[in-house]
Amino acid sequence: MATEARDGTMTAKRLRTIIEELCGRFLEREDTVRTLIVAMLARQHSLVLGPPGTAKSELARELTARIEGATFWEILLSKFTAPTRMFGPIDVAALSRGEYRQVFEGRATTADIAFIDEIFKCSTAALNETLGFLNERIYHPESGGEPIQCPLISAITASNELPSGEDTAAIYDRLLVRVEVDYLADPSNFAALVRSAVADSARPARTTISLAELQDAVTTAVPAVSVPEPIVDAICALRAGLRRKELIASDRRWRQSVALLQASAFLDGRTAVGETDLAVLTHVLWDSPAQRPTVEREVLQMVNPDAKAALDLADSIDELEAELDAKAGQSKENLSVWAIKEANPKLSRAGRTLEKLYKAATAQGRSTDSIDRVLTRQRAVHARILREALGVEASALQAGH
Template sequence: MTREHPTSATWAPMLAELERGLLQRDVAARALLLAALAGEHVLLLGPPGTAKSELARRLQRLLPGAHYFERLLTRFTVPEELFGPLSLRALENDRYERLTEGYLPGAEVAFLDEVFKANSAILNTLLGLLHERQFDNGSQRVPVPLVCLVGASNEQPQDDSLLAFYDRFLLRVPVQPVDDDHFAALLQAEAFDDRPVPAEALIDLAQIEALRQRAATLPLGDGALDVLLRARQHAAASGQAVSDRRWRQLVALLQWQAASGDAPAVGEWDLWVLPYVLAADPAHVPGWTRFFLDAVAHTAPQPIDGLERAVMAFEQQLDTERRTPPDAQDDSAGKLALARAITRPGEESEMLRITSERAQRRYSPVHIDARVAQCDALLEQLMALHNERLTQAHAVLGQARAHAWLPPSWLLQIEAVHAERCGQLAVLCAQHQSTRHGFAALPVDAGATPVAPPPVHWETP
């Protein structure tokens, strides 16, 4: 089945098939599919039992007729286990050739577990196979059909001699066991099955090749270029070295991702892959994730301490004015004390209520109008900022939800940040509105000297 004009919806069935029944694997599934479609390789870093091999097997099932190869590597693994046994017939004719059918050189999708434990002879052969898609079989260099090699390891390599091989994996994705919030769902999850892959989830390699050619012509959008320039500064400031080759590979991956959604240029949201391309150490992934979320999703903290202090200052001023006793010549305070004395504990009397109201200080209309006006000025600031952040949230979330490759777990984080930010301002607006009503309801003395009170002050952070 050929899809003439792929859109963001084209990849949804493939992602759904990769993630089916798996918990918290949205990032790994997206990185794996995106890498495979772009002709790159993926390294999954994490402990055993985290569905790394299952993801690789599912990728193979998305490719009609694709051969799959899987091996667990150790320091005792010999080349014959990966590349095939020597051909005895070829040896009789003084040729050193391997029988590669059913082995790595004949596979479209391969999974190598504990990939860094292989010896140097195997790793050197893998280097050329991964990078050039070529295999030296005796005196011949033959092309291999490899679409994607998925490597797995408990940790990144510590030996400097392995860094060149480590660098061949463009995407390096940490995979951890499910967290406490998803543990109950893990225990109740159904066993994996091998049901047929839906036709709409199958990968059309001819279409993918055409898409790659179009992707190479896509420009970097201004927003994406700006984020990449800032990413280079972030890498330098945090002491992370990123080679020129990796930057170029990243751009090619971004171009393919943009082309997969029929976009005219690479956009800012395509850069969600930054943590998995630029972080050489899994410990750096959270920092790169924050970099992307702050730069593109605008999740960086936006303090409103000054406004919170202002709202609190008005509340305290209202409390002070409510508690201020009446003038000395007014005997309301004495009457209130008498009313309280004759009222039994736990009993509310009408006389006590009326007397309490009369025992409050009364303010001139000018005083009350001034306080209300001061409240209105602050309320206007609060409402303007609330509307500004609502507008920003709608714009950000609209873009995030429209991006086919953005992991849903990231979208939830973005939604939570903007919801909390807007909710916090909504609460402050309601809180200050109540204070405004309190000032407007202060007891009035029409005959009081019409003096406007000084503005309410608060400390700025």
């Protein structure tokens, strides 16, 4: 047991099981779940960015509930949220005795894990205290005096939109990990979602870890993961490649990302960072979602050529969907001819190529997250073209790999 506590082997194994369980419940979210856990292990904060109704809050709650013994704090922010609501209301009983103090129990000041929804709606009044909470894990009491040290390990934040002003941009800059989510794309996954609304609710498997195990991993096991010189060289090469494309991340962001690489290796049960761990940087080195594909390609061409090839195919799939949109209003006959002679063959070839890339990546032990995402996109576009151009439902395309 003492050895397990030192190296975190069983903790990492249980965390991998948690990922599997959550991915069975939250479809098309494997990369998201893994990345949030990596951020937590690295003692960093994350942002889940996506439209309403994409299970951002539900996923965060279900993930954090797997940490037994942890104090969890959650809040939905608005521009009117006062700092005292976040960090501790005034003690009315004490005030009646002429004492000015706050009640911190059950607030951010006592939380091990936090979930902050609509983070960019943070009020101006609460901005500085929120930054201090995220950056230094401290809170300055309303009554003055020494700042309070907060036990916060990691905060998961969520938003439907990017920050719109300089004030909230400061918070955005402090969220090292940024993950985009969207509505389900694969028709078979959407069908499974609909079925789950009426299916008998069997009690799902529910693996947990203790707060002590998480803290030991964060403070001891993850920092002990080595970072070989070839990985340092790869990071330097990646930085140079992104700078050539005028994508520049701060030195602080690069330095903090090293802990993410160590956490990724720990989660996979390794004692040294490998090239595959660099994939997590696709969620770190962009400011706007429009920059993400460029960052992803730069990273993946170094660490996962199969995934890079899949992303190249994604461009042609997007072009076919754009062409379908442009043909709106044309005759059914012209649309059918285009679908039969051009769109369907191209998408079928893309599907076969993606399946081969998936098998090659699996055989080499490389991540298939990007390939999975492009495969989901291919199936969605293929199903749409068959349905809208040919009046055929693509149920045959819904078989997974």
